[in-house]
Amino acid sequence: MEAISIYPIGYVVSPVDHVRDMPSGGVAAEIEVLPQFQPALERLEENSHLWIQSWFHQAPRDKLLAHPRGDLNLPQYGVFSIRSPGRPNPIALSLTKLLKVEDGRLYLQRLDAINGTPVLDIKPYFEGDIIFSPRTPYIRGRTRSSHQEQMLRRAIAHHQEKCHYLYLGVRMAVVADEVFGHLNNPELLVDVTGSPCLADTIQGLSRARLANPARFSFNPSATLQQTIWTLPNRGILTLTWLGQRDIMECADEELFSMDFKLE
Numbered sequence: 001m002e003a004i005s006i007y008p009i010g011y012v013v014s015p016v017d018h019v020r021d022m023p024s025g026g027v028a029a030e031i032e033v034l035p036q037f038q039p040a041l042e043r044l045e046e047n048s049h050l051w052i053q054s055w056f057h058q059a060p061r062d063k064l065l066a067h068p069r070g071d072l073n074l075p076q077y078g079v080f081s082i083r084s085p086g087r088p089n090p091i092a093l094s095l096t097k098l099l100k101v102e103d104g105r106l107y108l109q110r111l112d113a114i115n116g117t118p119v120l121d122i123k124p125y126f127e128g129d130i131i132f133s134p135r136t137p138y139i140r141g142r143t144r145s146s147h148q149e150q151m152l153r154r155a156i157a158h159h160q161e162k163c164h165y166l167y168l169g170v171r172m173a174v175v176a177d178e179v180f181g182h183l184n185n186p187e188l189l190v191d192v193t194g195s196p197c198l199a200d201t202i203q204g205l206s207r208a209r210l211a212n213p214a215r216f217s218f219n220p221s222a223t224l225q226q227t228i229w230t231l232p233n234r235g236i237l238t239l240t241w242l243g244q245r246d247i248m249e250c251a252d253e254e255l256f257s258m259d260f261k262l263e
């Protein structure tokens with residue numbers, strides 16, 4: 001194999017010095033661009049968001065398989081199928097908000113690279129980069145609690161607040177997932193009656209859209225909190241909240257009535 005030579009165009013300046021201390025999602029950081037490359041920053045501030053490619057110099061390069069986030073409760077994936085830092089070429093790709101550019105220094109809202117990380121490239125983020133609901137692996141924990149934790153994390157990332165109905169949505173989604181095996185199934189239809197927060201959480205977890213393909217419907221209600229999951233030729237699962245408030249604490253049967261009909 002022929003080697004390709006790449007050199008840093010700058011370095012990350014971050015308050016975090018060790019990988020173990022980096023919170024997921026990163027921290028506010030700067031990039032100090034080397035003087036000979038600073039002309040390439042001309043008009044960069046016209047962009048609100050940037051793709052940053054950096055070189056995770058401490059990551060192992062001999063890794064071809066890994067558990068997502070290093071969590072042994074999750075199945076193993078090839079490193080090209082997940083975003084494990086360890087990989088043959090440990091190039092990190094981060095999307096971040098540019099706050100300002102000053103004297104060859106980029107001030108970024110968040111970056112998950114430690115202090116001193118070499119930066120390889122900077123590119124603007126365009127609206128055309130958005131794909132609203134891509135197909136991504138359905139990573140499932142080996143136990144219910146690890147699976148539920150996964151779902152909770154995904155729900156919070158989607159809904160952006162830890163509200164009462166988010167927790168209810170997660171509990172309902174875990175049960176539906178156990179019945180149907182896969183919530184991203186393009187055939188699985190979801191109908192939500194209740195709070196917009198419940199609907200948004202369920203939509204985020206099931207990736208069910210209102211159209212193209214139409215898998216999702218929503219009826220706002222202040223009195224009833226219900227999800228109906230329909231898999232043609234399999235069955236219809238109806239989950240109706242019984243009104244218990246300590247949602248993450250109680251058992252399924254205390255939390256909702258469950259009705260499953262074969263179709």
Ligand SMILES: [Zn+2]
Pocket residue numbers: 159161162163164165166197
């Ligand atoms: Zn909410």
